[in-house]
Amino acid sequence: MDMKGKSAAVDPRAKLIFSLAVIVVAVLLNSVLVLAVLLFLLVLLALLCGVRPAELGLRLSVVLPFAGIMALWQPFIRGDTVIFSFHGITGTLEGSIFALVLLLRVFVAVAALTIFTATTTETEIGTALRYIRVPGVLVATLLMTLRYLSVLNGRRERIREAQASRLFVKRRNPAGAGWVLRNLAYGVALLFISSYEEGERVYESMVSRGYRHDRIPDPASDGYSGIKNALFCVLAVCVLSIVPIMLLLGFSVL
Amino acid sequence: MRAIEVRGLSYTYHDGTPGLREVTFSVEKGDAVAVMGPNGAGKTTLLKHLNALLLPTSGTVIAAGIEVSRKAAAEIRKKVGFLFQNPEDQVFSPTVLEDVMFGPINMGYSRTEAESLACASLKSLGIESLADRHPAHLSYGQKKKVALAGVLVMEPEILVMDEPLAGLDYAGMKDLMGIIRKLNRENGMTVIFSTHLTERAAALSNRTIILNSGRCVAEGKTEVLLTDTELLRRAGLEPTVVTSLLLPFCPEAPPVTEEEGVKAIARLLGKARKPLQEDDGHEG
Numbered sequence: 254m255d256m257k258g259k260s261a262a263v264d265p266r267a268k269l270i271f272s273l274a275v276i277v278v279a280v281l282l283n284s285v286l287v288l289a290v291l292l293f294l295l296v297l298l299a300l301l302c303g304v305r306p307a308e309l310g311l312r313l314s315v316v317l318p319f320a321g322i323m324a325l326w327q328p329f330i331r332g333d334t335v336i337f338s339f340h341g342i343t344g345t346l347e348g349s350i351f352a353l354v355l356l357l358r359v360f361v362a363v364a365a366l367t368i369f370t371a372t373t374t375e376t377e378i379g380t381a382l383r384y385i386r387v388p389g390v391l392v393a394t395l396l397m398t399l400r401y402l403s404v405l406n407g408r409r410e411r412i413r414e415a416q417a418s419r420l421f422v423k424r425r426n427p428a429g430a431g432w433v434l435r436n437l438a439y440g441v442a443l444l445f446i447s448s449y450e451e452g453e454r455v456y457e458s459m460v461s462r463g464y465r466h467d468r469i470p471d472p473a474s475d476g477y478s479g480i481k482n483a484l485f486c487v488l489a490v491c492v493l494s495i496v497p498i499m500l501l502l503g504f505s506v507l
Numbered sequence: 508m509r510a511i512e513v514r515g516l517s518y519t520y521h522d523g524t525p526g527l528r529e530v531t532f533s534v535e536k537g538d539a540v541a542v543m544g545p546n547g548a549g550k551t552t553l554l555k556h557l558n559a560l561l562l563p564t565s566g567t568v569i570a571a572g573i574e575v576s577r578k579a580a581a582e583i584r585k586k587v588g589f590l591f592q593n594p595e596d597q598v599f600s601p602t603v604l605e606d607v608m609f610g611p612i613n614m615g616y617s618r619t620e621a622e623s624l625a626c627a628s629l630k631s632l633g634i635e636s637l638a639d640r641h642p643a644h645l646s647y648g649q650k651k652k653v654a655l656a657g658v659l660v661m662e663p664e665i666l667v668m669d670e671p672l673a674g675l676d677y678a679g680m681k682d683l684m685g686i687i688r689k690l691n692r693e694n695g696m697t698v699i700f701s702t703h704l705t706e707r708a709a710a711l712s713n714r715t716i717i718l719n720s721g722r723c724v725a726e727g728k729t730e731v732l733l734t735d736t737e738l739l740r741r742a743g744l745e746p747t748v749v750t751s752l753l754l755p756f757c758p759e760a761p762p763v764t765e766e767e768g769v770k771a772i773a774r775l776l777g778k779a780r781k782p783l784q785e786d787d788g789h790e791g
Binding site for chain 1: 558560580581584585588589591593597599601609610612614615643658661
């Protein structure tokens with residue numbers, strides 16, 4: 254179900270509301286099993302929606318250092334049932350389970366948001382956010398940030414290539430680590446200065462073509478595909494209904 | 508002796524867009540080669556392979572006797588200098604001198620040696636007075652020369668330039684064209700540059716490669732390819748103004764450059780004058 258391209262797309266509001274609902278449910282859940290099943294279903298839905306596995310994997314792995322650090326010390330600060338000892342520091346069963354729950358909650362949230370962001374254009378994201386009453390200035394700032402990120406990334410890649418063409422390597426540079434760090438800092442400084450200037454040009458070109466931050470297209474007039482909307486809603490309900498189903502089957506979900 | 512050999516080079520971008528398809532050509536040492544083609548023809552993609560900034564999806568690229576690969580990238584970059592189209596990306600240090608020293612320091616020279624090499628490079632391009640200036644305060648043409656100094660300081664055997672004359676004013680363009688000619692004709696450096704303007708190719712190169720939609724559609728002597736108006740039209744290029752104007756009068760050997768155009772006009776005027784003189788004689 255390729256959801257990119259406006260005429261064949263699912264209404265971004267449906268995707269946003271679904272993502273937010275998944276996040277709320279994930280935050281309320283304490284069961285490793287239910288969260289794992291939910292994550293599995295979300296991954297399936299993402300693939301069905303046309304999200305590339307590599308992209309999904311990348312987005313999940315990006316949060317790992319942040320969520321991982323939070324989860325890493327949970328076994329040592331909560332619970333009483335000692336299951337392992339590390340250099341005299343004891344780890345508990347309750348803490349380990351909570352760490353796993355924490356990681357799964359983050360993965361579920363990221364997977365849900367990936368379904369939304371990877372299959373929705375920038376303008377549609379803005380439309381959906383405005384629909385749920387996010388202030389216009391905030392939406393405009395977010396959309397500008399998204400646009401500037403691609404500008405920034407393009408610039409970063411060109412600077413990296415220019416440095417590489419003159420034999421700049423980060424590891425084992427004959428001039429030493431200090432030189433490498435200094436030049437990386439110069440690169441970053443140039444990146445920000447030039448991206449600011451380029452961002453200004455991008456903004457001016459947008460304004461010259463009639464852009465106004467307070468004017469975001471009305472989603473009702475966009476003509477999204479009725480069949481795809483219905484199909485997505487059915488799938489979304491199926492994914493979310495796993496929680497009451499497992500509750501009925503006798504699993505402890507909370 | 509060959510400076511560059513490209514055989515069956517194909518390159519596909521990560522998103523599946525084909526950049527180059529089965530490109531094959533070779534460049535002799537000391538040649539000045541123009542890589543021509545319309546926007547999106549694959550010129551930059553091809554040139555980046557010569558500096559190992561891109562690696563072939565299939566096929567081989569041998570530059571300065573070294574086959575392009577991830578492993579050989581450092582060796583290749585010592586021998587093949589690359590001038591980027593936009594100097595803003597290439598010049599990033601806080602002073603011009605430091606920026607020109609960047610390459611030699613990466614090559615393992617001490618700071619003193621790198622500084623002396625950088626000063627010499629700046630001097631050779633006549634921009635030594637800019638040494639202490641911040642690159643952000645330079646004009647586009649000055650930045651372009653600083654970027655070139657930063658490449659030449661590494662003493663490459665082959666100089667690859669991506670649209671070197673784009674965005675320059677008349678004086679800056681003449682200046683840079685003079686430098687490129689000197690590097691090629693006096694120093695014997697192999698020069699490869701991309702352009703979509705036939706005038707620039709005619710003025711600077713002895714050989715030309717024409718790309719279109721990622722394919723090499725022609726390769727040969729510049730003066731031959733640039734007079735083939737049908738080939739140029741098919742490749743989305745236009746002949747030089749001199750060729751367009753004088754082709755109907757000299758179809759057997761149409762001129763390409765301004766100098767050739769002047770000579771052709773002189774010949775045509777001579778021919779025209781002769782029958783007039785003969786007519787005058789009859790009347791007398």
